[in-house]
Amino acid sequence: MQNQKPIIVRLEDYRVADYLIDKTDLSFYLREQETWVQAKLHIRRNPEAGEGLPELALNGEQLDLLEVKLNGQLLPPAHYQVDEQFLRVQPQQEGFVLETKVRIYPHKNTALEGLYQSAAGSMYCTQCEAEGFRKITYYLDRPDVMSRFSVRITADKARYPLLLSNGNLIESGNGENNSEHFALWHDPFPKPCYLFALVAANLSCAEDQFITQSGRKVTLRIYAEPSYIEQVGHAMTSLKKAMRWDEEVYGREYDLDLFMIVAVDDFNMGAMENKGLNIFNTSCLLAHPQTATDAAFQRVEAVVAHEYFHNWSGNRVTCRDWFQLSLKEGFTVFRDAAFSADMNSPTVKRIDDVRLLRTQQFAEDAGPLAHPVRPSSYMEISNFYTLTVYEKGAEVVRMLHSLLGAETFRQGSDLYFARHDGQAVTCDDFVQAMQDASGQDLTQFKRWYSQAGTPQLAVRGEYLAEEKRYLLHFTQSCPPTAELADKQPFVIPVKLALLEQQGDELPLHLTGEREAQGTCRVIPITKAVQSVCFENISSEPVPSLLRGFSAPVKLDFAYSREQLCFLMQHDADGFNRVEAAQQLSLQVLQDLITQRQNGSPWQLDPLLIKALQRVLTDNRLEAAMVAEMLSLPSEAWLVERAEIANIEAIHHAREYARRHLADALHPLLRARYQQLRETSRNTPFAASAEHFARRALQNTALGYLMQTDDDQVLAACLEQFAQSDNLTERLAALVALVNSTHIQEREQALASFATQYQAYPLVMDGWLAVQASSPLYGTLEKVRELMRHAAFNLNNPNRARALIGSFCNQNLLQFHQADGSGYRFLADCVLQLDRLNPQTAARLLTPLTRFRKYDEKHQALMQSELARLQQAHLSKDVFELVSKSLG
Ligand code: TRP
Ligand code: ZN
Numbered sequence: 032m033q034n035q036k037p038i039i040v041r042l043e044d045y046r047v048a049d050y051l052i053d054k055t056d057l058s059f060y061l062r063e064q065e066t067w068v069q070a071k072l073h074i075r076r077n078p079e080a081g082e083g084l085p086e087l088a089l090n091g092e093q094l095d096l097l098e099v100k101l102n103g104q105l106l107p108p109a110h111y112q113v114d115e116q117f118l119r120v121q122p123q124q125e126g127f128v129l130e131t132k133v134r135i136y137p138h139k140n141t142a143l144e145g146l147y148q149s150a151a152g153s154m155y156c157t158q159c160e161a162e163g164f165r166k167i168t169y170y171l172d173r174p175d176v177m178s179r180f181s182v183r184i185t186a187d188k189a190r191y192p193l194l195l196s197n198g199n200l201i202e203s204g205n206g207e208n209n210s211e212h213f214a215l216w217h218d219p220f221p222k223p224c225y226l227f228a229l230v231a232a233n234l235s236c237a238e239d240q241f242i243t244q245s246g247r248k249v250t251l252r253i254y255a256e257p258s259y260i261e262q263v264g265h266a267m268t269s270l271k272k273a274m275r276w277d278e279e280v281y282g283r284e285y286d287l288d289l290f291m292i293v294a295v296d297d298f299n300m301g302a303m304e305n306k307g308l309n310i311f312n313t314s315c316l317l318a319h320p321q322t323a324t325d326a327a328f329q330r331v332e333a334v335v336a337h338e339y340f341h342n343w344s345g346n347r348v349t350c351r352d353w354f355q356l357s358l359k360e361g362f363t364v365f366r367d368a369a370f371s372a373d374m375n376s377p378t379v380k381r382i383d384d385v386r387l388l389r390t391q392q393f394a395e396d397a398g399p400l401a402h403p404v405r406p407s408s409y410m411e412i413s414n415f416y417t418l419t420v421y422e423k424g425a426e427v428v429r430m431l432h433s434l435l436g437a438e439t440f441r442q443g444s445d446l447y448f449a450r451h452d453g454q455a456v457t458c459d460d461f462v463q464a465m466q467d468a469s470g471q472d473l474t475q476f477k478r479w480y481s482q483a484g485t486p487q488l489a490v491r492g493e494y495l496a497e498e499k500r501y502l503l504h505f506t507q508s509c510p511p512t513a514e515l516a517d518k519q520p521f522v523i524p525v526k527l528a529l530l531e532q533q534g535d536e537l538p539l540h541l542t543g544e545r546e547a548q549g550t551c552r553v554i555p556i557t558k559a560v561q562s563v564c565f566e567n568i569s570s571e572p573v574p575s576l577l578r579g580f581s582a583p584v585k586l587d588f589a590y591s592r593e594q595l596c597f598l599m600q601h602d603a604d605g606f607n608r609v610e611a612a613q614q615l616s617l618q619v620l621q622d623l624i625t626q627r628q629n630g631s632p633w634q635l636d637p638l639l640i641k642a643l644q645r646v647l648t649d650n651r652l653e654a655a656m657v658a659e660m661l662s663l664p665s666e667a668w669l670v671e672r673a674e675i676a677n678i679e680a681i682h683h684a685r686e687y688a689r690r691h692l693a694d695a696l697h698p699l700l701r702a703r704y705q706q707l708r709e710t711s712r713n714t715p716f717a718a719s720a721e722h723f724a725r726r727a728l729q730n731t732a733l734g735y736l737m738q739t740d741d742d743q744v745l746a747a748c749l750e751q752f753a754q755s756d757n758l759t760e761r762l763a764a765l766v767a768l769v770n771s772t773h774i775q776e777r778e779q780a781l782a783s784f785a786t787q788y789q790a791y792p793l794v795m796d797g798w799l800a801v802q803a804s805s806p807l808y809g810t811l812e813k814v815r816e817l818m819r820h821a822a823f824n825l826n827n828p829n830r831a832r833a834l835i836g837s838f839c840n841q842n843l844l845q846f847h848q849a850d851g852s853g854y855r856f857l858a859d860c861v862l863q864l865d866r867l868n869p870q871t872a873a874r875l876l877t878p879l880t881r882f883r884k885y886d887e888k889h890q891a892l893m894q895s896e897l898a899r900l901q902q903a904h905l906s907k908d909v910f911e912l913v914s915k916s917l918g
């Protein structure tokens with residue numbers, strides 16, 4: 032497992048496979064302490080790979096090879112070679128049948144990759160993406176080798192009554208041995224092995240059906256532990272909505288008669304799109320008002336849709352190699368985001384996505400692990416399931432969508448699916464389809480795929496009163512990254528409008544055009560320096576720039592605070608309206624941070640109070656907008672915005688602002704809170720945008736109010752904690768209590784919560800996270816103590832993320848303690864987890880790689896922990912991140 036000098040895989044070394052596998056027949060015998068896997072591979076020389084018969088090298092790791100047969104003849108050991116990574120055979124013909132029999136040990140598989148056991152051995156499941164299939168059997172484990180799979184599973188009838196694989200059930204019955212049974216599955220669609228899945232378990236099932244647009248009936252089944260089955264209704268509803276949406280918006284219909292989802296407790300990521308048999312982390316599938324927050328409801332809807340959408344963007348058309356990962360992930364994230372926007376509030380969805388991008392992806396782009404959307408090399412591909420590949424990749428597709436327009440984009444996607452159905456292709460192929468459908472030259476646009484780093488876009492306005500012209504001067508640049516120092520200009524679509532003094536949008540008439548064309552346009556900025564001139568502007572306008580965050584760049588326009596207040600009131604673009612509030616808060620917070628660092632007295636700009644008062648008294652403003660505008664920029668965003676972040680100053684400045692605003696807005700917040708809580712009390716729970724917004728605003732108000740010294744507020748918080756009928760309200764009250772000075776109430780609430788939810792591990796994750804995120808506690812000690820609590824288990828990635836991940840990502844004040852104790856703690860956790868689960872250990876390590884943002888003292892402490900890790904025996908996963916971070 033451990034590997035100190037891993038091989039670097041490079042995009043430029045890509046070659047087509049020497050051999051293809053037309054047909055794959057697998058037989059699994061799942062037995063107590065071991066599993067036997069027999070593979071019968073119908074192999075053929077790849078006609079595109081050249082002359083002769085080269086050696087066949089099949090990937091295989093951690094397999095006990097029992098026998099090899101070539102064309103039915105047992106091969107003597109002298110006729111093949113096996114090492115840690117390959118089985119090598121010398122073929123004698125163009126076409127042949129290779130059979131292997133191996134033994135594997137799923138009960139020892141804590142890495143959760145390949146075939147493993149979940150839920151304390153009560154079920155078997157698989158995770159093959161990206162390169163897990165080689166831990167199941169010898170194979171050409173690469174996505175451009177696509178094969179038709181038949182899978183026969185034999186297991187104990189009583190313990191594993193349910194035997195599932197991809198495609199259609201062909202046959203089932205008793206095994207040779209009476210206590211066993213078998214099932215035979217056939218998947219008619221050729222697929223790469225990363226989409227293979229197997230489940231053997233004892234689960235309950237929720238069944239429904241879907242009639243496709245062409246009138247075919249599809250059976251839908253969601254499987255989960257009997258105790259969870261009451262919580263899959265929302266996932267089923269979401270699935271049906273996603274199936275309909277993909278038909279309506281992309282013309283994509285489901286292609287098998289059966290679609291299955293299985294929920295598992297132990298899973299490294301959110302979910303996996305295996306053909307016809309998606310496997311889900313319970314955290315992305317289960318949702319019930321009493322045991323899931325509104326955020327969880329929205330996550331379930333989004334992830335169910337995401338995995339379903341992969342059936343076309345990923346499965347029917349797949350990736351040629353893993354450098355092309357964003358081909359399926361960027362596109363599918365774009366698709367699921369548009370779906371979520373259609374199902375809920377598009378503005379809130381966009382704000383959430385941009386927040387993630389700006390705090391996390393920008394940080395990745397500015398750190399030692401920066402890489403392009405299409406990376407050009409890797410040691411361990413699991414490390415490249417990143418925010419850059421997923422979220423920035425989605426932004427790149429989104430930019431294509433806004434440059435081409437919805438209709439032309441749809442023609443491009445139709446062409447892409449038609450042209451490449453059944454193929455394994457590249458990001459270039461995707462862009463080519465868009466180019467061919469639109470007639471636009473996208474050569475320069477493709478730089479988004481190959482250049483890492485977040486572009487800066489500086490914009491300056493210039494008003495020429497006499498000529499009645501308004502100019503916008505754009506300057507773009509992109510900081511150097513390890514791969515590339517000198518960046519070529521990007522194509523940056525800037526969606527904009529110009530607001531006159533009353534707040535109305537002006538007609539946009541670019542110099543050289545015959546007449547004005549609309550009041551909101553997408554203008555592509557393609558040069559390093561570029562100016563745009565608008566005609567017939569009779570007074571200086573306020574520009575609304577980068578509407579809806581139309582490009583993943585850092586925009587810099589020197590807005591005055593008055594202009595931001597103006598945009599907060601008048602911008603017709605919901606995203607930019609909230610953005611103006613966020614920019615105003617940022618400026619005010621930055622004042623406070625400077626004051627803290629200089630030891631000068633606090634002075635919060637009263638303009639912010641006035642602006643937020645207006646927000647709270649504007650009856651036309653939707654609750655969702657009010658909640659967003661009231662929320663101060665997170666500490667993580669303030670870190671992102673700083674050259675060198677002083678966490679201590681950031682934290683205390685933000686806390687001061689919260690307290691001060693809470694006092695200043697107290698009567699308005701209290702009235703609003705009471706009214707919203709009253710409505711919540713009298714309205715049955717619904718997972719709808721309107722309800723999400725109400726609870727968001729109610730809880731934001733409660734969070735502020737709990738900063739004030741008001742016994743009635745404490746009483747209200749305790750009432751909400753005890754009486755509310757849903758986890759969103761209850762957990763928000765718990766957060767407020769845990770971060771308050773009411774020690775007794777806090778301890779009581781934590782204890783009663785733990786008693787109430789001990790049987791619900793996902794809810795207990797929230798309980799762990801709330802405590803790990805508290806800046807007040809001697810929190811690190813508390814986190815160490817919680818690692819010994821019955822609710823914690825390092826083997827389960829959800830638990831590790833909830834406790835350790837929350838401490839390091841959500842609790843910046845404690846994680847960055849000046850003595851380095853937070854860093855040491857994380858490094859120790861990573862070391863311990865790396866022995867069990869390298870993928871999850873590597874993900875957990877991320878905060879330690881963000882050292883560039885901190886002062887020399889902190890940097891040195893962070894790097895010394897990375898250096899300590901480097902001395903240890905590491906997995907390839909952690910080794911790659913550590914060694915790249917240290918440079
Ligand atoms: N393809 C999955 C998705 O985005 C991602 C995934 C699930 C994954 N499990 C994984 C990636 C394990 C790497 C390793 O929907
Ligand atoms: Zn995906």
